[in-house]
Amino acid sequence: MKLITVLKQVPDAEARIRAGAAGVDLDGVTFVIDGMDEYGVEEAIRLREAGNEVEIVALALGPARYEEAIRTALALGADRAVHIETDVDLDPISQARVLAQVVQQEGADMVLVGGKQADWDSAALGPALAEVLGWPHSDWTTKLELAAGSVTVEHDTDDGHESLSMPLPAVITTQQGLNEPRYPTLPNIMKAKRKELAKRALDEFGAGAGLTQITSQQIQTRERLGKVIEGDAASAAAELVRLLQSEAKVL
Amino acid sequence: MIQFELSDDQKQIQALARSFVRDNVIPVAAQHDREETYPATVVEAAHAVGLLNVSVPESVGGLGLSMLDEALIGEEFGYGCMGIYTILMASELGIMPLLLAATQEQQERFLGPLVEGPRLAAFALSEPNNGSDAGGLRTRAVFDGDEIVISGTKTWISNGGLADFNVVFASFEPALKHKGTVAVVVEKDRPGLSTNKLHGKLGQRASPTYEMFFDDVRVPVSNMLGEKGDGFKIAMRTLDKTRIPVAAGAVGVLRRALDESRKYANEREAFGRTIAQFQAIQFKLANMKIALETARLQTWYAAWLADTGRPHAEAAAIAKAYASDSAFDAAQEAINVFGGYGYMNEYPVEKLMRDVKLNQIYEGTNEIQRVVIARHVLQ
Numbered sequence: 001m002k003l004i005t006v007l008k009q010v011p012d013a014e015a016r017i018r019a020g021a022a023g024v025d026l027d028g029v030t031f032v033i034d035g036m037d038e039y040g041v042e043e044a045i046r047l048r049e050a051g052n053e054v055e056i057v058a059l060a061l062g063p064a065r066y067e068e069a070i071r072t073a074l075a076l077g078a079d080r081a082v083h084i085e086t087d088v089d090l091d092p093i094s095q096a097r098v099l100a101q102v103v104q105q106e107g108a109d110m111v112l113v114g115g116k117q118a119d120w121d122s123a124a125l126g127p128a129l130a131e132v133l134g135w136p137h138s139d140w141t142t143k144l145e146l147a148a149g150s151v152t153v154e155h156d157t158d159d160g161h162e163s164l165s166m167p168l169p170a171v172i173t174t175q176q177g178l179n180e181p182r183y184p185t186l187p188n189i190m191k192a193k194r195k196e197l198a199k200r201a202l203d204e205f206g207a208g209a210g211l212t213q214i215t216s217q218q219i220q221t222r223e224r225l226g227k228v229i230e231g232d233a234a235s236a237a238a239e240l241v242r243l244l245q246s247e248a249k250v251l
Numbered sequence: 252m253i254q255f256e257l258s259d260d261q262k263q264i265q266a267l268a269r270s271f272v273r274d275n276v277i278p279v280a281a282q283h284d285r286e287e288t289y290p291a292t293v294v295e296a297a298h299a300v301g302l303l304n305v306s307v308p309e310s311v312g313g314l315g316l317s318m319l320d321e322a323l324i325g326e327e328f329g330y331g332c333m334g335i336y337t338i339l340m341a342s343e344l345g346i347m348p349l350l351l352a353a354t355q356e357q358q359e360r361f362l363g364p365l366v367e368g369p370r371l372a373a374f375a376l377s378e379p380n381n382g383s384d385a386g387g388l389r390t391r392a393v394f395d396g397d398e399i400v401i402s403g404t405k406t407w408i409s410n411g412g413l414a415d416f417n418v419v420f421a422s423f424e425p426a427l428k429h430k431g432t433v434a435v436v437v438e439k440d441r442p443g444l445s446t447n448k449l450h451g452k453l454g455q456r457a458s459p460t461y462e463m464f465f466d467d468v469r470v471p472v473s474n475m476l477g478e479k480g481d482g483f484k485i486a487m488r489t490l491d492k493t494r495i496p497v498a499a500g501a502v503g504v505l506r507r508a509l510d511e512s513r514k515y516a517n518e519r520e521a522f523g524r525t526i527a528q529f530q531a532i533q534f535k536l537a538n539m540k541i542a543l544e545t546a547r548l549q550t551w552y553a554a555w556l557a558d559t560g561r562p563h564a565e566a567a568a569i570a571k572a573y574a575s576d577s578a579f580d581a582a583q584e585a586i587n588v589f590g591g592y593g594y595m596n597e598y599p600v601e602k603l604m605r606d607v608k609l610n611q612i613y614e615g616t617n618e619i620q621r622v623v624i625a626r627h628v629l630q
Contacts, residue, residue: 071259186301189263
């Protein structure tokens with residue numbers, strides 16, 4: 001069977017990000033494979049190690065720099081990769097429409113994709129992909145077992161978790177708890193060089209400009225109110241209690 | 252043309268080493284330092300991901316990584332624990348003479364097994380009464396038919412008692428000085444070889460250091476590297492290369508000193524502001540940054556020279572002396588940034604200074620490095 005792991009490359013969580021008038025400044029930032037997507041790659045490898053006959057294809061839609069993240073997936077154990085290279089920032093729905101075409105061309109049996117993207121914090125890509133493909137979907141998956149023609153999963157809900165069974169093909173969104181991703185070993189990093197990385201252009205997929213356009217960006221900043229309570233100790237304390245009760249609502 | 256970009260592979264190697272060190276080295280470094288114990292699980296884990304004995308050639312099953320690759324790995328390990336890095340580095344030091352002078356058969360016999368498990372190599376040159384004067388070896392090698400009989404004492408041998416084999420340097424004809432020396436591979440289990448782990452080191456206490464006693468140890472002549480008389484030359488050509496990882500480890504220590512100092516300076520307050528806002532502290536951080544960038548550039552430059560087959564002895568000596576001297580300065584300035592806390596082993600900076608002191612001494616003291624550099628200047 002064929003597994004597709006969709007991945008993104010995002011700023012390293014330890015990187016210091018600056019924001020200016022022109023938006024987020026990514027100059028000099030270290031990028032890594034999105035941790036949420038890495039669970040998907042790891043799970044695909046584990047399915048193979050459990051004795052399933054699988055081909056693992058890493059699929060990514062993004063700028064040229066994504067190649068490093070794709071190489072990481074190949075070093076981890078993906079067999080080959082498809083990179084739709086573009087500098088266009090597409091919304092998740094438009095991304096899903098593009099990625100779904102590759103999934104269909106490949107004839108994949110399962111798509112694994114991170115539950116949430118670390119850069120824009122969107123959780124839409126997995127569900128949107130399932131919607132476009134018309135496939136069943138499990139979000140926030142923490143456990144996965146393959147059976148003949150179907151997959152059984154455990155996934156988080158608001159109140160706890162539930163088990164689901166669904167026929168293949170299916171889309172699985174992955175998250176922390178599903179597994180503990182391994183390191184790519186040095187020998188595998190060297191071997192990954194020789195694995196196929198096919199480049200595709202975005203205009204092959206009729207994506208257009210996307211459904212939404214970013215018109216401005218601002219980074220959330222933490223600011224103090226700078227409020228100073230005047231008066232003697234007793235009245236200042238009374239005022240502080242009032243503010244904590246009625247404004248901050250912490251008492 | 253000049254370019255400073257790492258290749259994609261090198262970025263991956265660096266990223267792997269960085270995560271490995273964060274998860275496997277930093278959490279246990281202080282404990283192994285305090286207890287003076289060998290970090291067997293770290294070495295096993297390093298082998299499992301392929302970070303051990305990386306210079307073993309592809310022709311005998313290794314990765315055949317370059318000196319620049321090794322420098323990237325060295326900086327990351329040096330950042331986490333210079334003592335633990337010395338275990339890996341000293342194994343590469345034991346491998347280097349075989350890369351330079353072993354036959355294919357010898358590489359298969361000695362280097363092949365090193366990639367199969369968490370095994371180590373070692374390099375046995377120093378003696379109790381002889382360090383920098385490598386031409387005046389007292390260890391004897393007597394040729395007896397198809398065997399070489401080795402007798403004498405070696406000391407300060409990193410990994411010596413643990414390694415699968417030591418490359419031992421000995422004199423077969425003291426009157427010939429340098430030209431009367433040989434390099435011989437001595438396997439761990441040869442009768443007559445005994446070792447003693449040394450205790451009481453100031454730093455790098457996770458790295459096991461040995462005295463080795465050779466009591467008429469017999470090895471076949473087929474264990475000799477190169478020809479009779481090549482010993483000294485092999486030792487010097489080895490050190491001309493392996494000083495680069497010593498420099499790389501020091502660069503890692505330097506980066507750690509800067510990181511820890513920056514973090515602390517941003518947290519600690521005095522006189523109503525963080526100490527990072529005082530120029531006295533800012534200048535220390537700036538000086539560490541100047542040293543970090545320049546030491547790394549020189550280390551990479553020396554590695555590039557070695558990798559491209561260019562003369563590299565002087566550049567490696569500059570890298571080794573400069574990186575280790577400036578890492579020592581940075582580590583002791585980091586203690587100043589931390590004040591009283593810096594003097595306590597609860598915080599990581601005093602260990603940086605104790606550890607990197609050794610980078611100024613081993614694989615040729617920094618005085619010897621300056622002799623090498625001056626010789627190039629005057630020639």
